[in-house]
Amino acid sequence: MCRTLSAFPSTCLERAKEFKTRLGIFLHKSELGTESGTVSKFEWGSKHSKEKFVPEDVLGWKESFDHLLSSKSGIAAFRAFLKTEFSEENLEFWLACEEFKKIQSATKLASRAQRIFEEFICSEAPKEVNIDHETRELTQKNLQGATATCFDEAQGKTRILMEKDSYPRFLRSAAYRDLVEQACEASTSQPSRHAGECSHT
Numbered sequence: 001m002c003r004t005l006s007a008f009p010s011t012c013l014e015r016a017k018e019f020k021t022r023l024g025i026f027l028h029k030s031e032l033g034t035e036s037g038t039v040s041k042f043e044w045g046s047k048h049s050k051e052k053f054v055p056e057d058v059l060g061w062k063e064s065f066d067h068l069l070s071s072k073s074g075i076a077a078f079r080a081f082l083k084t085e086f087s088e089e090n091l092e093f094w095l096a097c098e099e100f101k102k103i104q105s106a107t108k109l110a111s112r113a114q115r116i117f118e119e120f121i122c123s124e125a126p127k128e129v130n131i132d133h134e135t136r137e138l139t140q141k142n143l144q145g146a147t148a149t150c151f152d153e154a155q156g157k158t159r160i161l162m163e164k165d166s167y168p169r170f171l172r173s174a175a176y177r178d179l180v181e182q183a184c185e186a187s188t189s190q191p192s193r194h195a196g197e198c199s200h201t
Helices: 010-026 055-060 065-069 072-084 089-100 106-121 133-145 152-172 174-186
Strands: 042-044 051-053
Touching: 055 072, 055 174, 065 072, 065 152, 072 089, 072 152, 072 174, 089 106, 089 152, 106 133, 133 152, 152 174
Parallel strands: 042 051
Antiparallel strands: none
């Protein structure tokens, strides 16, 4: 990769700007959630932005669902896609569980567990996730002695659902394929381990 933007050929810079524009459209008004900021924080390879967004990020999302979830920009893009399907509650619950596990205070753990349950798990919750009755009952029982693992079963079920259902649709979406095309064009002048993938995209 080029060390600085000034080292990019003008055509590469143009492609980078176009890619950034496409990404902005794809992620419009999408929130990264949990103190991560908004789409405006994305800058193409900027050292001053919270996210260093490069073509390899986009190309890497299709390697595995774990790869997507390990990327903050990938989560933002996936959430933007889910919002178009009005099905972002599973991802939001998964993210809430990840933040929940970081809580150290037992008091805060208990209160936060109750809020998560009321928001995502209980019957007719505002963002009710799609889990079976047994998992719902188990989670409710776990709240009686809330620990960092009390949502593990429910979180695992929603993760599997996203991986088998929403994630493949995300990869097949026109928006993602367009991003892949733009990423490949932007990375043509940069050595990349994904270069071979672009030729087959």
